[in-house]
Amino acid sequence: MKWLPFELHTHTPHSDGTHTLLEMCIKARELGLSGIALTDHNTTSGMVDAASATEETGISIIPGLEWTTFYGHMLTLGVPYSEWRDLGPSDIHKGVDRVHEQGGIVGIAHPFSLGSPICTGCHWEYVVKDWNDIDYMEVWHETLPPMRNHNAPAFEQWTNLLNQGYRISATAGRDWHRSSEEDDLPAYTYLGLENEDGMPNTESVVDAISSGRICVSMGPRLELQVERGVNRYGIGDMVEVETPGENGNCKMTVRVIPSDHPDRQLETDEQGLMIIFESNLGELTRYSLAEGQDEIHHSFRGDGLLWMRVRLNGMLNGALSTLAFTNPVYFKEAIH
Known part of the structure; x- marks a missing residue:
């Protein structure tokens, strides 16, 4: 890709x-x-x-x-x-x-x-x-x-x-x-x-x-990958999850890839950068990125999920704002 x-x-x-x-x-x-x-x-x-x-x-x-x-x-x-x-x-x-x-x-x-x-x-x-x-x-x-x-x-x-x-x-x-x-x-x-x-x-x-x-x-690109068992999924893909009570565990890896364009460098302050996981169930969790950190790992169950996307918050022109967001990864129940 x-x-x-x-x-x-x-x-x-x-x-x-x-x-x-x-x-x-x-x-x-x-x-x-x-x-x-x-x-x-x-x-x-x-x-x-x-x-x-x-x-x-x-x-x-x-x-x-x-x-x-x-x-x-x-x-x-x-x-x-x-x-x-x-x-x-x-x-x-x-x-x-x-x-x-x-x-x-x-x-x-x-x-x-x-x-x-x-x-x-x-x-x-x-x-x-x-x-x-x-x-x-x-x-x-x-x-x-x-x-x-x-x-x-x-x-x-x-x-x-x-x-x-x-x-x-x-x-x-x-x-x-x-x-x-x-x-x-x-x-x-x-x-x-x-x-x-x-x-x-x-x-x-x-x-x-x-x-x-x-x-x-507005600058950095967000890259995400969902793992479920041996399967790997990315932005726009459909993830098959098991029915509740079985193995529906998933792991998402999010990477923040800075732009090499001089006008699109990340601003930082004491609040730093925030990765927010959003879905049809609302906000699932959020992680602060430490200085120099560019990768987050998040484990979750797919039960009840229709979609999940990731948003990056940080400073833009001196104000706290959304810097980037992905389109969703989608979920459906596996058919046996």
């Missing part, structure tokens, strides 16, 4: 961005990114410049689109243009089916942003009749996302959907329209790409997002 940082929500002058695709890729390389998804509003015409921008910068460019409507903004990845103009507030699934039929995925963008008249359609108002159709949600939006008020209800909604048994991935999206030296720091969306030896491609990125192999971070 190769873990690479991506930015999954970007715009160029083909919609309302101010930098060209090449300019954005040059800046993406400076930020330490491996790839971006080009998601201009209601057009894929910007992809005409993708091959030359990738050749010059080494940044992978994934085709995408941001459906920009009166009832919400939806990101599509991995497919060409897909029609959306005939969709009303109660039939979003008709459009989602069109994307899935072409092998693409869909994600809800900034669902709790201010809507009209501040931003036309930015607040999500479509009726989702079956959340199994939604592949991912943008739970961190804009730069410095842990400090943006509209991201808290998005993270909470994602958690509630996980508690109901849905497997929906969570991503960050800068909603990148322009760049300046005064910009706050955006988050990385680290994607776990399988058998990725060369340039990341569209199929591997789509597969990683739909499979939930994601860690979202």
